[in-house]
Amino acid sequence: MENITEMLKGVLEGCVLEIISRGETYGYEITHQLRELGFTDVVEGTVYTITMRLEKNNWVDIERRPSTMGPPRKFYTLNAAGQEELKAFWRKWDFVSSKINELKAK
Amino acid sequence: MENITEMLKGVLEGCVLEIISRGETYGYEITHQLRELGFTDVVEGTVYTITMRLEKNNWVDIERRPSTMGPPRKFYTLNAAGQEELKAFWRKWDFVSSKINELKAK
DNA sequence: ACAGGTATATAGTATTGCAGAGTAGCTTGC
DNA sequence: GCAAGCTACTCTGCAATACTATATACCTGT
Incomplete structure (x- = not known):
């Protein structure tokens, strides 16, 4: 698909919220799920900035596991x-x- | 409607292209058409930056009339x-x- | 003279996705 | 042992876009 970067602004975060709402998950896996969805060019760095934002806004609980x-x-x-x-989104x-x-x- | 600014990124330009494609029009009128559509908070300055971009990209012909x-x-x-x-959009x-x-x- | 609607123009700001790179752990095959 | 390759998080700097706020200017009605 041609460049859809600008169109993803404002919706990618919502997609990540939706994916997390389906069940506990982590950045790397979220990236792959977005790619599977069809947003093949999404990279880890992008998802990272989003998850950092979710943390900062206190919308997620975090657990680190090996x-x-x-x-x-x-x-x-x-x-x-x-x-x-997520509902608002x-x-x-x-x-x-x-x-x-x-x-x-x- | 709550803040939809970020969600409009990347689609507002396409909306303006679509509106212009319906027939010759100008910035101020485009603004009002977007508001009528439901995007009530769109202001002239926003539309202006978009039309400037359309000009810069050579996607429009321009005629100034009193x-x-x-x-x-x-x-x-x-x-x-x-x-x-517009098709690509x-x-x-x-x-x-x-x-x-x-x-x-x- | 003044207010208000019409109309274009511009500088500055915030948000957001992306490119590119770094760090680190684990497994496999040589 | 060690290099390659996948997994996984982190960080910096950048480009694009919509918004805020303001300025300018034309016209009509009071």
């Missing part, structure tokens, strides 16, 4: 504030996407 | 490159929005 596959993993789970934020997404599809159809 | 309602208007029409860009939108809706539904 891995047999490499260095320790930092597992994230959504806390109450994070779940509120989908509200915004439904609004914006419906408006844009309206424009497209008209 | 108005009976105030200062002269700068009318925009999409040229061939602009129409290509919708391709990207369809891709990204389908992936996000897929994530939402899963």
Whole structure:
């Protein structure tokens, strides 16, 4: 897919929230899930800046655990504030996407 | 609607392209059309930066004409490159929005 | 004269995704 | 033992974009 960078701004964070809400997970795995979704160019650095933001905003709980596959993993789970934020994200997404599809159809 | 600024990044420009493609129009009117669409907080300055970008990228033809309602208007029409860009925008939108809706539904 | 709507223009700021690189742990094969 | 390759987190600097705030200017109505 051609360059979709700008279009991902403001939605990638929401996608990460949604992925974490499905169950405890960590940065590297989130990256791979986003790529599997179709956003093939997402790199670890990008996801890292997002998870750092989630931490800073206190939307996630964190637990560090060792891995047999490499260095320790930092597992994230959504806390109450994070779940509120996720809801807000989908509200915004439904609004914006419906408006844009309206424009497209008209 | 709560703050949708970040979500508009990368799509607002496409909306402006679409609006211009419907027929010759100018910045101030584009702003009002976006507001009518539902993006009520869009201001003239924002649209101006977008139209400047369209000019810079040579996606529009420009004609300046006097108005009976105030200062002269700068009318925009999409040229061939602009129409290509509009098509590319919708391709990207369809891709990204389908992936996000897929994530939402899963 | 003044207020208010119409209309373009611009400087400065915040947010966000990305490129590029570094550090570190574990497994496999030579 | 050790290099290669995957796993995994971290950090810096950058580019793109929407917004804030303001300035300028034209016209109409009071």
